[in-house]
Amino acid sequence: MALPRFLLLLLLPIFVRAQSVVTGAEQLDRLLPLLRDKQVGLVVNHSSLVGQTHLADTLFNRGVCLTRIFAPEHGFRGAAEAGELIKDGYDVRTGTPVASLYGKRKKPSAQDLENVDVVVFDIQDVGARFYTYISTMFLVLEACAAQGKEVIVLDRPNPNGHYVDGPVLETQMESFVGIVPLPIVHGCTVGELAQLFCGENWVWQPRERLRLTVIPCQNYTHQTPYELPVPPSPNLPNARSVLLYPSICLFEGTVVSLGRGTNMPFQVIGHPEFGSDSFTFVPHSTPAAKRPPQEGLLCRGYDLRTIPIDSLRDRNRLDLSWLLGFYRDLPNKNGFFLENKYFDLLAGTRVLKQQIADGKTEAEIRASWEKDLDAFRAIRQHYLLYQE
Numbered sequence: 534m535a536l537p538r539f540l541l542l543l544l545l546p547i548f549v550r551a552q553s554v555v556t557g558a559e560q561l562d563r564l565l566p567l568l569r570d571k572q573v574g575l576v577v578n579h580s581s582l583v584g585q586t587h588l589a590d591t592l593f594n595r596g597v598c599l600t601r602i603f604a605p606e607h608g609f610r611g612a613a614e615a616g617e618l619i620k621d622g623y624d625v626r627t628g629t630p631v632a633s634l635y636g637k638r639k640k641p642s643a644q645d646l647e648n649v650d651v652v653v654f655d656i657q658d659v660g661a662r663f664y665t666y667i668s669t670m671f672l673v674l675e676a677c678a679a680q681g682k683e684v685i686v687l688d689r690p691n692p693n694g695h696y697v698d699g700p701v702l703e704t705q706m707e708s709f710v711g712i713v714p715l716p717i718v719h720g721c722t723v724g725e726l727a728q729l730f731c732g733e734n735w736v737w738q739p740r741e742r743l744r745l746t747v748i749p750c751q752n753y754t755h756q757t758p759y760e761l762p763v764p765p766s767p768n769l770p771n772a773r774s775v776l777l778y779p780s781i782c783l784f785e786g787t788v789v790s791l792g793r794g795t796n797m798p799f800q801v802i803g804h805p806e807f808g809s810d811s812f813t814f815v816p817h818s819t820p821a822a823k824r825p826p827q828e829g830l831l832c833r834g835y836d837l838r839t840i841p842i843d844s845l846r847d848r849n850r851l852d853l854s855w856l857l858g859f860y861r862d863l864p865n866k867n868g869f870f871l872e873n874k875y876f877d878l879l880a881g882t883r884v885l886k887q888q889i890a891d892g893k894t895e896a897e898i899r900a901s902w903e904k905d906l907d908a909f910r911a912i913r914q915h916y917l918l919y920q921e
Contacts, residue, residue: 552751552752553752554690554750554751554752554753554757554759555750555751555752556687556688556689556690556750557655557686557687557688557689557724557747557748557749557750558581558582558583558588558591558655558687558689559583559584560748560751561583561591561595563748564653564685564687564748565595565597567651567685567746568592568597568651568653571598571650571651572598572600572648572649572650572651573592573597573598573599573600573649573650573651573652573653574599574600574601574602574603574641574645574646574649574651574652574653574682575588575589575592575599575601575602575603575629575652575653575655576603576605576634576652576653576654576655576656576669576670576673577589577602577603577609577653577654577655577656578604578605578607578608578609578656578657578666579607579609579763580656580657580689580761580763580765581655581656581657582762582763587626588653588655588687589602589609589624589626589627589629590626590627593626593627593629599627599629600629600630600648600649601629601630601631601632601645601646601648601649602624602627602629602630602631602632603631603632603633603634603641603645603652603669603673604631604632604633604634604635605634605635605656605665605666605669606635606665606666606669606766607635607766607767608635609624609631621633632645634669634672634673635665635669639668639669639672639709640672640673640675640676641672641673641676641677642676643676643679643680645676646676646677646680646682649682650682650683651682651683651684651685652673652677652682652683652684652685653684653685653686653687654670654673654684654685654686654687654723654727655686655687655689656669656670656689656723657689657761657763657765658689658691658722658723658726658765659691659692659693659765659769659775659778659779660691660692660693660694660718660719660720660721660779661693661717661718661719661778661779661782662699662702662710662711662715662716662717662718662719662881663710663711663717663782663878663879664778665709665710666723667712667723667726668709668710668711668712670686670723670726670727670730671712671713671730671735671736672712674727674730674731674736674743674745675736675737677744678736678742678743679742681742681744682744683744683745683746684727684744684745684746685745685746685747685748686723686724686727686745686746686747686748687724687748688722688723688724688725688747688748688749688750688918689722689723689750690722690750690753690757690759691720691721691722691723691755691759692759692760692761692772692775692776693718693720693775693776693778693779694720694721694722694755695720695755695756695846695849696718696720696849696850697716697718697719697720697906697909697910697913698716698717698718698779698849698850698851698906699716699717699718699779699851699881699902699906700716700717700880700881700882700884700885700901700902700905700906701714701715701716701881701902701905701906701908701909702714702715702716702881702882703881703882703883706877706878706880706881706882706883708878710878710879711878711879711881713730713735714735714909715909716902716905716906716909717779717851717880717881718779718851719909719913720755720913721913721916721917722750722918722919724747724748724749724750724918725913725916725917725918725919726916727745727747728745728747728916728918729912729913729915729916731743731745732915732916733912747918749918749919750919753919754919754920754921755917755919755920755921756920756921758846760772761775767820767821767822768793768798768799768821768822769798769799770798771800772842773800773837773838773840773842773845774798774799774800776842776845776846777799777800777837777845778799779851780851780852780853780855780856781799781802781837781855781856782799782879783856783876783879783880783885784802784855784856784859785875785879786870786871786874786875786876786877786878786879786880787859787869787870787871787876788804788826788827788868788869788870788871789802789803789804789826789834789859789863789869790802790803790804790814790816790825790826790827790832790834791826792814792816793816793821793822793825793826794816794817794818794819794822794825794828795814795815795816795817797814797838798821798822800836800837800838801814801834801835801836801837801838802834802835802837802855802859803827803832803833803834803835804827804832804833804834804859804863805827805830805831805832805833806863806864806865807832807833807834807859807862807863808833808862808864809833809834809835809862810833811833811836812833812834812835812836813831813832813833814831814832815829815830815831815832816828816829816830816832817829834859835855835859837855853895853898853899854895856889857889857894857895860889860890861892866890870886884901885898888901
């Protein structure tokens with residue numbers, strides 16, 4: 534006997550969770566025919582895996598003609614620290630020329646795309662506007678549209694894709710850590726974002742020049758818990774750091790340490806002048822953080838490793854309490870925010886810093902961004918590939 538439709542809809546999320554998520558890159562039966570007899574460029578990093586094998590190696594071993602690999606922040610194989618210059622070169626395994634998209638040049642040039650028919654983007658995102666891989670994807674879409682090149686986005690789950698929150702980027706605050714008017718937590722996969730960027734004409738090119746194909750994930754919804762198979766970048770080593778990242782990355786625009794240079798980055802918060810003696814750590818230079826904030830100094834603050842993973846995921850909103858509490862309790866408030874205005878770029882607005890300085894409550898701050906957030910949610914709805 535067939536189940537009633539309403540019961541099937543109720544059971545669908547349970548059924549999806551019981552199945553393994555299949556990423557776009559793992560669907561070679563759909564991808565390979567799209568690449569046949571074409572010269573292929575890749576925008577990839579260490580997270581671009583098909584099983585345990587890098588996508589570049591997978592395609593090369595199947596006879597795909599790779600003519601260019603584009604390396605984003607942290608590099609093609611993912612070894613560089615945040616902000617480190619990525620250099621051009623060659624991939625030793627496939628012999629493919631590698632062009633840096635992190636440094637002075639963040640957008641492919643016409644010359645870079647000269648011997649490319651189609652560009653494949655396959656990078657794991659973590660769902661925060663300031664995570665730079667989505668800015669790379671945006672610039673790649675623009676460059677390919679300008680040169681009439683096709684783009685294929687191989688989708689991957691968003692570990693923070695179950696909620697949407699935060700101030701929406703103001704256009705005058707555009708930068709590489711905020712390239713389009715998204716909230717801090719956009720709740721989209723890279724495939725959904727690519728469609729949004731193009732569908733809303735944020736990619737500035739005639740619509741007919743945008744040739745975009747997205748290969749969606751299978752067995753995924755926005756409520757599917759997803760732990761990344763590999764760390765998405767050197768300083769996001771585990772699920773806890775990934776879930777905390779949207780809420781605490783704003784500290785990167787302050788004098789406060791987020792544990793870079795320790796074995797617990799983006800899981801602790803501290804500063805030498807903080808009054809609490811309950812938890813301490815000392816940042817040191819490491820391959821993933823060569824000059825970490827507060828290097829060599831004893832930092833006091835919060836240990837967020839005690840928070841259960843399920844509790845972090847179930848919050849479904851940014852948590853501003855750590856930022857507001859640290860500002861309130863740190864003695865030198867005049868020196869809290871970095872002078873380079875990086876906090877404003879991360880926030881996407883100059884308003885948040887002033888609200889914190891004025892002693893606004895979290896509820897008051899949240900109320901100030903709700904109108905723009907509702908408008909973004911309405912736009913986002915048109916481009917979703919997966920059940921909410």
